[in-house]
Amino acid sequence: MSTRRIAAQAKAARKPAAPSRMPARRGRPRSLDVRRKVLEAAGALLAERGFKATTMEAIAERAGASKVTLYRWWPNKAAVVFDAFFSEHRTNIDSADRGDVSDELRAHMRAFCKLVNGQTGKLLRGLVAEGVLDPVAGQAWRERWVAPRRAEMRALLERAVLRGELPAEQDLELVTDALFGPLYHRLLTQHQPLSFSFADDLCTIVLRGLRCPSAK
Amino acid sequence: MSTRRIAAQAKAARKPAAPSRMPARRGRPRSLDVRRKVLEAAGALLAERGFKATTMEAIAERAGASKVTLYRWWPNKAAVVFDAFFSEHRTNIDSADRGDVSDELRAHMRAFCKLVNGQTGKLLRGLVAEGVLDPVAGQAWRERWVAPRRAEMRALLERAVLRGELPAEQDLELVTDALFGPLYHRLLTQHQPLSFSFADDLCTIVLRGLRCPSAK
Amino acid sequence: MSTRRIAAQAKAARKPAAPSRMPARRGRPRSLDVRRKVLEAAGALLAERGFKATTMEAIAERAGASKVTLYRWWPNKAAVVFDAFFSEHRTNIDSADRGDVSDELRAHMRAFCKLVNGQTGKLLRGLVAEGVLDPVAGQAWRERWVAPRRAEMRALLERAVLRGELPAEQDLELVTDALFGPLYHRLLTQHQPLSFSFADDLCTIVLRGLRCPSAK
Amino acid sequence: MSTRRIAAQAKAARKPAAPSRMPARRGRPRSLDVRRKVLEAAGALLAERGFKATTMEAIAERAGASKVTLYRWWPNKAAVVFDAFFSEHRTNIDSADRGDVSDELRAHMRAFCKLVNGQTGKLLRGLVAEGVLDPVAGQAWRERWVAPRRAEMRALLERAVLRGELPAEQDLELVTDALFGPLYHRLLTQHQPLSFSFADDLCTIVLRGLRCPSAK
DNA sequence: GATTAATCGAGACGGTACGTCATGTCTTAGC
DNA sequence: GCTAAGACATGACGTACCGTCTCGATTAATC
Numbered sequence A, B, C, D: 001m002s003t004r005r006i007a008a009q010a011k012a013a014r015k016p017a018a019p020s021r022m023p024a025r026r027g028r029p030r031s032l033d034v035r036r037k038v039l040e041a042a043g044a045l046l047a048e049r050g051f052k053a054t055t056m057e058a059i060a061e062r063a064g065a066s067k068v069t070l071y072r073w074w075p076n077k078a079a080v081v082f083d084a085f086f087s088e089h090r091t092n093i094d095s096a097d098r099g100d101v102s103d104e105l106r107a108h109m110r111a112f113c114k115l116v117n118g119q120t121g122k123l124l125r126g127l128v129a130e131g132v133l134d135p136v137a138g139q140a141w142r143e144r145w146v147a148p149r150r151a152e153m154r155a156l157l158e159r160a161v162l163r164g165e166l167p168a169e170q171d172l173e174l175v176t177d178a179l180f181g182p183l184y185h186r187l188l189t190q191h192q193p194l195s196f197s198f199a200d201d202l203c204t205i206v207l208r209g210l211r212c213p214s215a216k
Numbered sequence E: 001g002a003t004t005a006a007t008c009g010a011g012a013c014g015g016t017a018c019g020t021c022a023t024g025t026c027t028t029a030g031c
Numbered sequence F: 001g002c003t004a005a006g007a008c009a010t011g012a013c014g015t016a017c018c019g020t021c022t023c024g025a026t027t028a029a030t031c
Helices: A003-014 A033-051 A057-063 A067-073 A079-089 A099-118 A119-133 A135-163 A171-191 A198-211 B003-014 B032-053 B056-063 B066-074 B079-088 B101-117 B118-131 B134-162 B172-189 B196-211 C003-014 C032-053 C056-063 C066-075 C075-089 C101-117 C119-133 C135-163 C172-189 C196-211 D003-014 D034-054 D054-065 D067-074 D077-088 D101-116 D120-132 D137-161 D172-189 D197-213
Strands: none
Touching: A003 C056, A033 A057, A033 A079, A033 A119, A033 B118, A033 C135, A033 D077, A033 D172, A057 A079, A057 C119, A067 B079, A067 C196, A067 D003, A079 A135, A079 C101, A099 A119, A099 A135, A099 A198, A099 C032, A119 A135, A119 A171, A119 B172, A135 B172, A171 A198, A171 B118, A171 B134, A171 B172, A171 B196, A171 D067, A198 B172, A198 B196, A198 D067, A198 D077, B032 B056, B056 B066, B056 B079, B066 D054, B066 D172, B079 B118, B079 B134, B079 C075, B101 B118, B101 B134, B101 B172, B101 B196, B101 C075, B118 B134, B134 B172, B172 B196, C003 C056, C003 D077, C032 C056, C032 C075, C032 C119, C056 C066, C056 C075, C075 C119, C101 C135, C101 C196, C119 C135, C119 D034, C119 D120, C119 D172, C135 C172, C135 D172, C172 C196, C172 D120, C172 D137, C172 D197, C196 D172, C196 D197, D003 D172, D034 D054, D034 D067, D034 D077, D034 D120, D054 D067, D054 D077, D077 D120, D077 D137, D101 D120, D101 D172, D101 D197, D120 D137, D120 D172, D172 D197
16 A cells, blocks of 8 residues: 555544545645656656655655645655655566466566666665665555565466466465565675576576475 | 775875885874774664664764764765674674585575574665665675675585586576575565575475476 | 845845735745844853854754754854844944033043943954954944944034034044044953043043144 | 963973073974974965964975974964964064154054055954954964054154153053054954055144143 | 984874754745 | 745764874984
8 A cells, every 4th residue: 555545544534534425625625736746756856866865855846846745645755755656667567378387487587677677676776775774665665566576476376386387285475585586686786687597597497496396 | 895994995095105014104003992992883873773873973972983083984874884794793604514405505594594583684684775775885785795695605506516416507696696585585575584494495496496407 | 234134135036026015925934033042042152152162053052943044044153143242232322412522522432431341342352353354244343333333423523513613624434443443452452451541531632633723 | 472482381391490501402302494384384374365264284284294293382373373473574663763753653654554454464354353362362462463563652652752742741552552543443344444644644633632732 | 323302294083063964844825 | 725935953964173192203412
């Protein structure tokens, strides 16, 4: 769930609940235009200057909004930036049913690499860091990025299990980590490039490891 | 290399090189006592309050040092904190030769998990985040933490190759990432616990993947 | 003019001029309470510790204001202190019409000496020094202290000219300096006390010098 | 007396007194070259940047001396700068015996104005300010600048008294202040130029005032 | 010629204050 | 009731000088 929505709910909770069938909201309604402009400004600044140098002050100025408005709808910088990121980058990653795990997995991992090697990856790095430093941001990070990606992967793997390409008793959480973990590691630490061949080889090893019935 | 050393070298570089066998250092020599106290203070604050809340001001105050002294020897907070962390936590991770890859690897991975599940892990998270946000810190992170850990792992794997337990043509960089990547991923995102069984299962999959001669 | 007003005007100048009859000032208005507290704090510190030891930091702390607020409204320490001084010490110096130059002048000069021999004089010394060292402070000093004092003196002298007690063709600027100069000199250099008899004798010499038609 | 000498005496006083006729100072003697270079540096900086911006650090660097050396021989910045000023500007002001007060006085006052309207005046302003802010500097200022100037003036006036040009019973301290005070006032406050005609007119008024036997 | 002691340079050090920046809150007037 | 403008306290930043304190090197007078 959006951190914005959480904040909005908290605000709303303080007020007496409006009668359900007739909202009767008084006063000027919230300007959705403002929200849009704020997120655009945040996204642009994020892309230009990175997470650290993107300040609430700068967002407000560029959006032509006031800081009060920002803080009314988002509890802190991380929330705005996350919202900005996820309204721009709502890319789902390819997980079409191709009838073959190996093909599907390779395609999926390559798609992930491609996404992450571009502008998106640069932004993601900032979000991860913030998620690590701040628990609330971490929550948002898990819910809005990690969970959807894992759900896609899990769907892919479950199809393979149904097709009998993978053993049924396997812990898919573990497999997901085995596949994504190395990608995130290279993305964050940047000790090695995040190439397609790396993704391919990783798929090979993990798939073999899952399907090979050998000892140990 | 230590960020401190980098700074010190920059200073030194401005001066004509002293004859190698006779340093002829002019001026009051650097107080090692101060360095020690600063690192202790930084380490303590890091442990108590985390990376974000550890400020140069607080370090200086607790160390009884002046801010100027901090900035004389370390270019920024990350440098001090990294130095502090690495002077305290110079833990090498178990990689004794046990004559069997599987045993060694499992032991090594478990040792890593154990280390990282404790106080050290909490600190590491902050360092990673800083390393992601700031290129200089990232450099320090790679050189002072990632590289040593990878070297240990590589030594372990190379022993296995020599023993004939692993195929020779394998890309060990890839294998290292396949093993460490998932651990870092869980450490940072905290979507699942970093348990021994997770480490064990991961070893199993990767080792099978490497040793299994099957297609694809 | 107040240095504060100068700063405020600079701010205002950036914005399009508001319609004169309707200011339409947007944003939170300046807190006059803060201004008052700052000036009180500055005045108190000035009296307690002198100009040199009065720091912006201390003013802010005692006023319960932030340094940012100080720097928003005053460009530097001198400006704050001058403002503080002149809001407390808006003493005009006696220049009642007594119908006789000699009496009036003597009374005026004695009043000046009395003022300047007390607490006010101690503060004035600091302001003069700052005015000498810093051109902006010098400007403030001339406009907010020297000019009003000279205007009082000039009025006194002009009355005397109208009454026919002094020759009309005299340069009153010169006369003013001849009267005030020696007082400031003793105030600043403190080589001799600034006594009433000194003021009296000085008046005598200058008045005689002006009225005596003798050669040279 | 030089502030330097005061400091030197303080140092010396800690040591057992040397036999009077034979100093027997052991160790490396003080380098007069250093003293010279320091004073040159201080004078140059003072001329270039004014009193406020002339720092001990800058003096030391330009002189190629160490700060310890500065503080060994001078107790603070004011002392160095005063010493520097007075070793360069040992100008006595014209007070030749011309046989006529009016001529002599006019010439003397004009010489003073000329001196003070140039580079020397700029420096003097800083010294006065420092003398006002700091009691020790004030002492130095009175002894090393004010007193000599007053002595010259007093000699001039005493000659006039002896010649019978001025009444004998006059308080010459007062007269000196009446003459110099207005000059210092214009020098410091800069509300009006310090012109020859101003000096001349001032002489005229004061001389008339002294010589005119009229009432009051 | 060796010893001894004061000097010198370089520069590290604890401290105080500086002036600036971003955060998150609060206060108006306008819509 | 929302909004823009912007004042405000807080707290940290990185820098500048201060005056003190080692160091090793230099320089005479004394032994």
